[in-house]
Amino acid sequence: MTAINRLAASLMVRRLLILFCLSVSLILVGCASPPLSPPTISPSSSQTLSPAPRPLRVAFLYFGKVADSNWTQAHEQGRLALLALPGIEADSRQEVPAGAAALPTLRELATSDYDVIISTSLAFQEATWKVAEEFPQVRFLQCDGSRTSANLSTYFGWIEEPLYLAGMVAAGTSRSGKLGFVAAFPISEVIRNINAFTLGARSFNPQATVQVAWCLSWDDRVIERQKATELLDAGCDVIAQWQDNGEALLVAQERGAYGIGIHTDMSAVAPQAVLTSAVWNWSVYYTQAIQRIREGDAPEADTRQGMKQGLVGLTPLSSVVPEAVRNLVEAKMSDLRSADFPGIFVGPLIDQQGARRVEEGRQMTFSELQMVDWFVQGIIGEIPSD
Secondary structure (H helix, E strand, O other): OOOHHHHHHHHHHHHHHHHHHHHHHHHHHHHHHHOOOOOOOOOOOOOOOOOOOOOOEEEEEEEOOOOOOOHHHHHHHHHHHOOOOOOOEEEEEEEOHHHHHHHHHHHHHHHOOOOEEEEOOOHHHHHHHHHHHHHHOEEEEEEEOOOEOOOOEEEOOOOOOHHHHHHHHHHHHHOOOOOEEEOOOOOOOHHHHHHHHHHHHHHHHOOOEEEEEEEEEEEOOHHHHHHHHHHHHHOOOEEEOOOHHHHHHHHHOOOOEEEEEOOOOOOOOOOEEEEEEEEEHHHHHHHHHHHHHHHOOOOOOOEEOOOEEEEOEEEOOOOOOOHHHHHHHHHHHHHOOOOOOOOOOOOOOEEEOOOEEOOOEEEEEHHHHHHOOEEEOEOOOOOOOO
């Protein structure tokens, strides 16, 4: 091979080596490159979220209108408290007629996917009992009822406790010692409340009297005005009441007398007259009962609560109430808040005719209180027989 041929062959070998090295370098660089990020996958249009849990649906039955009835207003405040709970729907029906006339509304609610129906008036008790039997899958709550079943519970509170305190306030503020009470119907509930008010008044002034005027109506302003006027004309200077409005308190204010509110804080109705009000806090019971139902449990067959549980109370006293009366009321209020059962119906209890109804030291039983049909000593007036 000539020298020229050898030189050409050598150059060819070098060129091949260079090309080989470049190829290897490119391969190594490619291997060292970071891997590509996985592609972002958008949710498929066919994917759906899990449905929200179905809310517990509650319906309230009202005999009166929220705007006009202090009794209904108290329950309405309880309904509004339920709306603050998550997963609760709470509706209402106002001005539902009494007795059998309530059946269509109850049946309409029971077939409208409501889980709980709350009857807030004794006017619906028999109709509620009947519909509860027809719809065992629905839970019913009856205010102040006397009959229970697997799906019907009753509830009420010891409003007698704050009414006893209100009696102390009334007697302690009265100039004459003559108090009046405008009452609805002569049922045991109302009779107990008049007795409690009177016992409280006479604990402060043993000579105090309570004259009762019956309206035989829950909400007849004309009759209530007439009865309140009669009591004021008879010399009463503080008027208590068990009615669904504040007409008697307005009359007291017009006449320069004082009054005791009931069911809700009625100081705005007659601000110059109202000394205090015995009130309900139904949200205490409603939130407890509905929470139990939502958790799959049933409320107690019959629930009775008082000042200890916060279901009932007394609103702040008017500035005209003497300081000595305030101190006595606060001391008795502390006692009632620590009691498991209203400690105001303790013997000796004497009736209007002077007969001893309860022996000294004995507490009236729940059954006795439910059936009471007599007035304590110090009450002027009779209990109508029908």
